[in-house]
Amino acid sequence: METTEQTRAVARRYVETLNERDWSAFSALLADDVLYEMPQTGERISGRERYLQFNQEYPGDWSLTVTRLVADGRTAALTMDVTMGDAAMVGVVFFEVDGDLVRRVTDFWPEPYEPPAGREHLVERET
């Protein structure tokens, strides 16, 4: 389906241009009224200018690599490995896309944690 392929390309390009800090190409992907939300902090950023500025001002020397990408009509989801100096994280991003523009971005930043006790009989653990 053309819509799905276009949505997939927009989501991939979003990460590529962010990774390259190609701000004009990144900005060109954003709808005027793009909404960015981070449910873990309850924060929202509204509008292309503010969201561009947020990314331009974001501290650290980050590098992004897409590890999963699922596109479905006008929605997409991806995971990405994020390195920032010696630190490594995983980011999860959901998109709403309209044509070749991103309308809404929802980011999740899951942090490592120690597993609760009581399931050692079922799990293996990577070291």
Add this chain to the structure above:
Amino acid sequence: METTEQTRAVARRYVETLNERDWSAFSALLADDVLYEMPQTGERISGRERYLQFNQEYPGDWSLTVTRLVADGRTAALTMDVTMGDAAMVGVVFFEVDGDLVRRVTDFWPEPYEPPAGREHLVERET
């Protein structure tokens, strides 16, 4: 596409049967060699019997509601609201599906956190 629609249905049914603790229906969705992984803890569970037992033994009176669902060929991603007594969480799940069977499940459990300082001029915050 038939594959995408089937994948979407399997992902939805996975959450429904888990929510209903309908263990025979849940188990019927799992490939023999299903792999469950939690990147935040580095834990993995291999095989239908162990993964079923893990869910059956999981403590708490949880309730699951799908809030986003993206399906794409043999992969899918979803977010779900999870309540456990008074506690509310969000779960993010990525799936690999083969026909009507789940082959791989990757769960993320992003926790709330306080936003870092320095971006107050760009964000609104839900209270």
